[in-house]
Amino acid sequence: MEADLERLTAYTYLTVPDRAAYLAIMRVFTSTLLADLSAHDLAERLGERFTVETLAAKLEQLRIWGDLIPSSRPVKAGSIREYHRVRSRYQLSTLGERIQRQADDILATADAAREVSRELLALVARGLEDLDEMSGRPGGIEPREALDRISTLFAQFGQFADSVRDFYAYLGQVIFRYDLDTAEFTGFKELLLDYAETITEDVVVFSPRIEAAIDRLWPRLPEILKSIDAADQGLAALQQADVRIQRSRGRDIDDWAGLRAWFIDDGQGSQVEQLRDATLRALQALLANAKRMIRSSSGGLSRRRDLLNLAQWFEGADDATAHDLFAAAFGMYGARHLGIAPDTDRDVPATTSWWSGPGVRVPVALKERGSRAPRGRTAGPEDYGEQQDRLREQAREQTSRQRAAAAELRAAGARLADVRLTAAATRLMLDLLARSLASAPPDFGEVRSTDDDLDVRLRLVRAPGATTVVHGADGDLTLDGITVRISAARSDDMEAAG
16 A cells, blocks of 8 residues: 555646646657656756756656656767766656646647537447347357457547546536526526437436346356457456556457446446436536525625635735735634633733633623623622631742741851752842842942842842852852852841941
């Protein structure tokens, strides 16, 4: 499974920003059978659109994606210059060739209504009946004759089935639109009522003949296919070399099973029934559009023209103008909490986007009935006593920790460099240090900061050449040219007063 998904990487060149360049390169490769080209060869064919260096890089990238493979042709060069021109040659991989062919088909038929080759259905019925009649004769049918008829039969059926799928895909794309005007509706009405009905009638007419021919032919198919393989091996010999091959349509019993499932219901629904159901759904969509147009023409409101004008404005507007148009047309302004106070314990900045911001609790009455009026009995006042007690306890514990940290600093005193402070004492000392430095002039000699509540004072004294190291809980702090002195605030004040 992983290997199969890896093959999808070959589609990458159709989705990258410079896919036009890759398409031009791949079209050069697919224009010739067994193309073997280098970057110089591509530059000569594509003219001055790309440089040789650019083409070389893109060729290598296509090789990485699996669309090209390195050429195995030996390089013959008469000079170094010629060698550089012919080296690094590439050729199409099987997957790359098929993907480019599919891409060109899609670009050539995009948004186009494909006619159904319904005349092929009669040929399929006739071919099955002829094959049944010839294989039922004494001696059977010649292998070459059987191969010719089977190949023709499946080519006709494949083209018919593909055209049916393309037509109904296009029909489903347009018929379910609800912006059809009168002219478009008339055209699609004729398309559905005339053309689609004709297709359905042809299928109904020829399906019984095809079912009967397949039922009669089915028991003889294994022997017919076996005789064909004996007369024409094709690429079957490659299977002995462990090479996967894809047989021609009709030479495998699974191909006949697919043909049978298209016309005969084996319990899972045939394609004929799906065709009828699809036509019925399309008719229902057509009737829905007809009702809409009748309502609009009889005084109902149709905003089709307004929406088309708005779409044109959006197409020609830049990013800022498009946002203004959207807000003005649909009223989708930025979300605001109008009239509902946020939670008191959440402080949300005004710059926070409503997308990532916290939600606001909306009362049930406002959410369900759009009413702000209170209902029921008025609730009594909430008792916050327990919360207040818890806050008081937290405040007491915080004060106790700070006082213990202050006592630790005072005890350290002059031998601050010899002890390692706890985390709380380190935070208190750094806080005092930050206060001192914040209030100190650039050429200070001594500066101090005091916390009277904790009875601690820190003094910074400039001392050129001195080094103070404070050992904290998270690491060491080194102060060059400064000494730190910690003491009790009250004792210092008493000494100064004495």
